Amino acid sequence: MGGAGWLFLFAVLMAAGLLFCMVFFIIMFSDLECDYINPIDLCNKLNQFVLPENLAHAFLAVLFLTSGQWTAFLLNLPLVLWNADKIRKKSHMYDATEIFRTLGGHKKETFFKLGFYLLSFFYYLYRCAPSPFSTLVASSTWMIVALIAESE
């Protein structure tokens, strides 16, 4: 397994982490809708994760860029730009006073990101050189997918 293989193995793990992050967001949003959590706590909790999530994704993109993985970089570029734009407009944080009005949009965005990370997860997995290790990863992947399906 060469350098690219290790890179994509790392990307697989990152994507899995981001995936979990998004699942957590979605669970929190549905908690809010069911009134299990109040908007202030929700925003305090989620806002801790927003910047780390954006940074992790940007870091991954930078890794692809520096290692010359152009396809993977271009795939990630739009999302990086979009996140950067939100930070620039200072609208990346969840606002407890407006959360109920904007909840639909937030959910849509989170679902989109979830789908994106899921697809990129499989893409990175595929790009890992076929090795016994990747079969191990693949089998654990299906476990993760099953878990997600269950949690939703």
Added chain:
Amino acid sequence: MSSSPAQQLPPGWAAEWHESRASAIPIHWSVLSRLAANSNSEAPNHAETASGHTQWEPPSQLPESQPPSTAQPTAQSHHGKRRQYAAGQTQAYYGAAEVAADPGYGVAPGLQPQPAGGQLFTPGLASENQFQAQQAQVPGQPSYYSQQPPDQPLAYGADPAATAGGYGSQPGQQPQYIQPGVDALAGQFGQMGLAGGQKQFQLYTSNLLTSPPEPKELHRPPPEIRLPPNSSISPSPLANADPSYQRCTINAIPTTSSLLNKAKIPLALILTPYRSLKDGDEPVPVVTDTVIARCRRCRTYINPYVQFIDGGNRWRCCMCNMSNEVPQLFDWDTARNQPGDRWSRAELNHSVVEFVAPTEYMVRPPQPAVYVFLIDVSHAAVQSGMVATATRTILENLDRIPDEDQRTKVAIICYDTSLYFFSVPPGSDSSMLVVSDIDDVFLPKPTDLLVNLAESRPTLEALLGRINDMFQENNIIGSAMGPALQAGFKLMSPIGGKIVVLSASLPSVGAGALKNREDPKILGTAKESGLLQAASPFYKTFAIDCSRAQVSVDMFLFSQSYQDVASLACLPHYTSGQTYYYPAFNAARPEDALKFAREFGDVLAMPVMLEAVMRVRASRGLRMSSFHGNFFVRSTDLLAMPAVPQDQSYAIEIQIEEALTTPFVVFQTAVLHTTCYGERRIRVVTLALPTTTNLSEVFASADQIAITTLLANKAVERSLTHKLEDARDFVYQRLVDILMAYKTSMTSGGAGASAQLAISDNMKMLPVLVLGLLKNVGIRQSAQIPPDIRAYAQALLTSLPSQLLIPYIYPTFYSLHNMPAEAGTVGEHGIILPPALPLTSERFERHGLFLIEDGQTIFLWVGRDAVPQLITDVFDLPGYDVLRGGKITLPTLENEFSQRINAIVQKIREMRRGVYYPHLYVVKEDGEPPLRLWALSALIQDRADVLPSYQQFISSLKEKVNTT
């Protein structure tokens, strides 16, 4: 709906109904409700109350065929009526054939599925004989409605005379009578009680091209609510909420969302649950025995629209159909300790009631009212005289601050770039403690900063008298408002209450410091909406902290220059406070000082609801989807309001989630709150509306006032999230949608081009109201409006109740020099106002005196050829040339004309709810241009700059409707 039912008697009644009896009803009513209201502790419900109940029956239940002499209502027959009411219920149980013979009681099949053979449950209906007498009497009742004389009086709500005659629609088109009601019987007497007569809903079409707006249309009541008969268990006319408490944009709810989408009318509730009481308003009855019957499943409070089943032992919820047990003490009079009459309970007869809440409704014991005053004492504030006026007003109003139980607490903190705390120990002199460390705010003393008003009263009075002198020589410029807020918050957060901020400068240091971001270049551009949003996140996060700690913030802003009202208004917005703005305040002008002192005094005296949460419940299938107003949305349907001021309006949009199957739906607003007298209470407002499957009924029941109120809220919200341009387009598009929907489905024109612009008669003021909204300072297209003025107008647009909002959008215009002789004199309902004119400068005459008012400002327009006598009579000046424009206090002179004008101005200042005391400006026809233009901008039917005139607006609407 009206508090004087006598007015609603159709003309036909007087002849067949005994005069004395008819007039006795309203009297009885007021007495009764007063009794009910006073009955909280000392005045128990007397037997008179119970017997008074008999008179609530709609007169239609009296056998009409009886000759007047025998129909003389005696005490005996009162008694009979009472039984009759109960018997009506009983017959329903028996399912007897007689029931059908009695249209008045006729239980709509499927509406009230009553178990057959149930037992009698109404207390008082003991004697079998009486019951049988009833049974015998019932078939004797003629079927009254079929015997309508041919010259039947016109129904109150329909008012076709005005439409048919007045506004000259095209003869071929109108009155366009769409459908004669669902059923001749169904609409007979809704819940209006005395409204009586035959109620068939009628849809009249008006052609907007030929019928100019008529200001008096705005004072018509909303379209009548035609509930199916027997939907309410109480015949009281107060069983449905008054529109000033709660109104809906459509008074007949479409059963499916597709029907609603066809009509394009937004569905929303406009509510002012804590409406103030003006003279003559019924006080809200209070249920004191803490017997609170609520549905087990949906937590609805018992109301006049539930049904008693199972012999009165259970009740069926009107929202979710759950069958619930009636509490054991429901029929027990705790005041007298003996069986009571459930039918006289306030919650079964009134749509607006207050329950005294037991401890289950408390998180902690009821808090005292707390007021923390944050007074800006920087150079600008002292020089403008704000500090002197404010402290004097507080001093003068210490008696009016609600403090019945002597628990109210008060603190005063002054600030410039430091904080000045005042220790006010009871019984000794006050002392000042200066805290200059504003980065990490701390309280300099653990006690005596927040003191009991009654105990420290003398010290407090002495302090208030001194504050202005203390800071008279203060030359510090700058404001640490954020740290002052934090200090105030620290002081009161264990209790909660109200922070009153008085500020005359832009917050410049410490947390929440703001920059002057006013930039004339970006006014009128897409970037302008940025200026209307909070510049610093502090004001949102702090608002959330406040909301959690039950602290509410009121802002009084006085700056000469830019103060960033948009950011500061955030705090009141999310903590259910209110923003008051006095641009370029200068106490040297007596008008400024008077206005501020009046409004501030009224705010201090206002009995606020503390620690409140509000929730609106609705029948199954309806969901509250979005909320507009001053509060914090704490969960999907729970609104947190730390302190509810009086006369604040909220708008709640409703979604129809599944098809409605019931003949009527119920909306219930419950506000759990602590009164400022230390009592936990629940205010419940219930509104029942019929459902309909008929598109024309939807149009005929649309309430233009409520629609406008909603659109104002939506427009402001949109201007913040999008652009001002988008907000205007949105409002305009909503109007076009409604017109198009009406045209395609209600007129013969269908989809093609049409020579007229049709709308139902009850919505014909909607276009001019929308035009007024588009021309309102809050969202008007202009590059000249300072962002502060705009932000304040937006704060007003989202918090004013309809009664104040409508004049704010569509001002009132009077001609004074030629007003009718009785105008300005005292009439039956107070001072008589002259007839309102349409808002166009065509009505100006060069020799005239005119008055334009929008509830916030009054303009006296003086024509340039005004005769000297007129000027002398009104202003006590020799002629037009010496008259100066601007703010003025009108002198009261020894002549009739002056006194009448003063009376009219006085009436305008007092007739509406709310604390606002409008400024009076004299505007000369050739006076200084800014003032002239300001006054002229109130005449919204004129063309101004890029804004279209009413005629242009209508023709652009017509074009839009015809082309798309």
